[in-house]
Amino acid sequence: MNKRIENLVEKLKENKIDNLLITDPYAIFYFIGKWYEPGERLVLLNVSKDSQVILYVNKLFPTEDLGVELKWHDDTDNPLKDVIKDIKGTVGIDKKMPAMFLLPLIKETDCEFVEGSHLVDYLRGRKDSEEIEKMINASIANDKAMAKMEEKLSEGLTEEEMTKYLKSVYEDLGSKEFSFDPIIAYGANGANPHHTNDSSLPKDGDSIVVDMGCILDDYCSDMTRTFFYKSVPEESKKVYETVLAANLAGIAAVKPGNKLSDVDKAARKVIEDAGYGEYFTHRTGHFIGLETHDKGDVSSTNDAIIEVGNIFSVEPGIYLPGKVGVRIEDLVLVTEDGCKVLNNYNKEITIVG
Known part of the structure; x- marks a missing residue:
């Protein structure tokens, strides 16, 4: 786990957030060094306060070993199926998550959803x-x-x-x-x-x-x-x-x-x-x-x-x-x-x- 993700995990603990779901391509690059242009498809980074880091990514996007767990889906899958299984408690949502993904998450889980982008913005605002x-x-x-x-x-x-x-x-x-x-x-x-x-x-x-x-x-x-x-x-x-x-x-x-x-x-x-x-x-x-x-x-x-x-x-x-x-x-x-x-x-x- 790299230092930037370590810093985010500490912020999650301080703010009592169990998972942070990141869809902003700039933020994903900041944490794992990989650019994606997902369009209407889902590319999502899930960082938990327990230091688990999962990238959910469509098979259309070739992805090498990035030091995080990869969970794949294709165009005929429900792209949220694994995300729903992997989140719990209080879940932070970033400012770029499309409603087409956020609304089903709210409907299909009993999690409490909160705005979480301020944690990422704080870290990105202090350059290493x-x-x-x-x-x-x-x-x-x-x-x-x-x-x-x-x-x-x-x-x-x-x-x-x-x-x-x-x-x-x-x-x-x-x-x-x-x-x-x-x-x-x-x-x-x-x-x-x-x-x-x-x-x-x-x-x-x-x-x-x-x-x-x-x-x-x-x-x-x-x-x-x-x-x-x-x-x-x-x-x-x-x-x-x-x-x-x-x-x-x-x-x-x-x-x-x-x-x-x-x-x-x-x-x-x-x-x-x-x-x-x-x-x-x-x-x-x-x-x-x-x-x-x-x-x-x-x-x-x-x-x-x-x-x-x-x-x-x-x-x-x-x-x-x-x-x-x-x-x-x-x-x-x-x-x-x-x-x-x-x-x-x-x-x-x-x-x-």
């Missing part, structure tokens, strides 16, 4: 040494990709053309996947935090928001930098300097024992004091790992305590409708005495073109 190394490497690759993007932006290509170029850059760096659809937003487009890239071309004085990340060795990167095309209008310069100060203030608040809301408060106060409070329209950050948005956020309402091994983004922004958008985002790893910023790409105001 292997995960930290992978996250650092993914962010190093993202820094290198951002350098290529800054250079290419001077050519005045469309947002869509820059997106295609980014894909080729990531491939050269060993990644075949975006961790999310990248945002390349010129001028007023940048005032939409989730702008969809289009055929827009940059104009003199435009801000250029570049929000991007890749998946490398199963782990995600995410970073945002904002550049300016040919020149920087005075108001845009003030906006940029305010966002940079907010980014640095948020990072300075990242310490074990502080609240996640403290980070949001520190970044938001800088923007509010500068008179732009109403134009910072989203939370300050999100957790990241196997998924670009792991469970957990950096917001004014999340008073969870920051812990060593957390990795999350600090990404304040100001969005002036019809004018300009600026966002600066870094990933931070919480250490014993503060944090390590995983992105080392320049954040000083930069003109391209």
